[in-house]
Amino acid sequence: MGGARLGESPSFETLRLLRRDDLAVDGVHDLGGMHGFGPLTIETDEPLFHEPWEGRVWRIRRAVIGRSTTIDRVRSTIEQMPPAQYLGASYYERWLWALERLATEQRLVESADPPPVVELPSPEIPTWTGRFQPGEHVRVRNPVTSGHTRVPRYLRRHVGRVERVAFAWPNPGESAENNAYGQPELVYTVAFSAAGLFGPGADHTLTADIGETDLEEP
Amino acid sequence: MSDLTPTQRTEILERHLRAHGHLDPDDVDAAIAAAESASGDDASPALGARVVARAWADPGFRARLVADPVTALSEYLALTVPIAVLADTPTLHHVIVCTLCSCYPSELLGEPPRWYKSFEYRSRVVREPRAVLAEFGMEIDPDVELRVHDSTAEQRYLVLPVRPRGTEGWDEERLAALVTRNCMIGTGRPLTP
Secondary structure (H helix, E strand, O other), X not given: OOOOOHHHOOOHHHHHHHOOOOOOOOOOOOOOOOOOOOOOOOOOOOOOOOOHHHHHHHHHHHHHHHHHOXXXXXXXXXXXXXXXXXXXXXXXXXXXXXXXXHHHHOOOOOOOOOOOOOOOOOOOOOOOOOOOOOOOEEEEOOOOOOOOOOOOHHHOOOEEEEEEEEEEXXXXXXXXXXXXXXXXXXXXXXXXXXXXXXXXXXXXXEEEEEEHHHEEOO | OOOOOHHHHHHHHHHHHHHOOOOOHHHHHHHHHHHHOOOOOOOOHHHHHHHHHHHHHOHXXXXXXXXOHHHHHHHOXXXXXXXXXXXXXXXXXXXXXXXXXXXXXXXXXXXXXXXXXXXXXXXXXXXXXXXXXXXXXXOOOOOOEEEEEEOOOOOEEEEEOOOOOOOOOOOHHHHHOOOOOHHHOXXXXXXXX
């Protein structure tokens, strides 16, 4: 198979027209707790990349697209992939699908102007106190947001216990929508009884990191 | 464009980026080669293993690593995201996952294995971790508390496994050889001497 010529290139103009401005929330990517996927395939002596193009996608994402986009913008783009396509694609195919759209959105395929580099938040431990304290019970809000969210469906409306104030980070929905990191909010590590989420057969504990705006009094 | 293979689509994207000066192909080749031959100093399971081995050998470092990982790890790398170190005990076992995408402590372990990114792992390990761990050949005693951590925010997790018996007096280098990638995710145990 010969290399593709530019004349056969995907129409980046088409991608631009198809771009969705709404950020999908309840997508098929939200897999936690779903049934039916079957046993794992565990490879031994797994190579870093299974195909040469995967390494190239990995580098384009890190060195090019990742510099001018928030991670939330990238994730929300992947989450716009139609469900059947998402489930039929490999990890790097999903990345490629998103990179084509992000490169278009960032005008990297048509202009030599470098897009602004996104300034990263800092992983420092917050010094302020929040609405919730360790040991308190909290309920995960639903609906959590009208845009991109990092609150998995299997936790929504459930009550958990705050383990600790983990860190502070800009709200993912805002970072996705604005493609910029704003003011940080507190993020709590919240513990849930798996029996409460999945039934009495489950005897483990589940934790997730949830931002303050997605939590309420129980 | 659905008729094009991923190889062709990547080539086209790369060509567009190159044509506008956003991508240097030599840099792509060099970065792939470097990642494929990552040594203990680079982001790879070898780096994570060095950190775990030091925590086993040096109680002071272990305490700092668990209490304030970002500072404790600053002599290895400058972290751009928070990280939490989950210390296993004989009665407590931790497992990490990212159900929404594939968040992983790449800074310490390199790129995740394919099973970690799979729909099977992401959907099942939060609901039935004991069944999933059994597929890795791990039996978790019913008396052991099992905690599954879903990486739903920018905080990454590293599991600090229990130091294997029979390694008293071992130095860090010898200990590091026992630390597998999977035991730092929670889906495996360290090797035994």
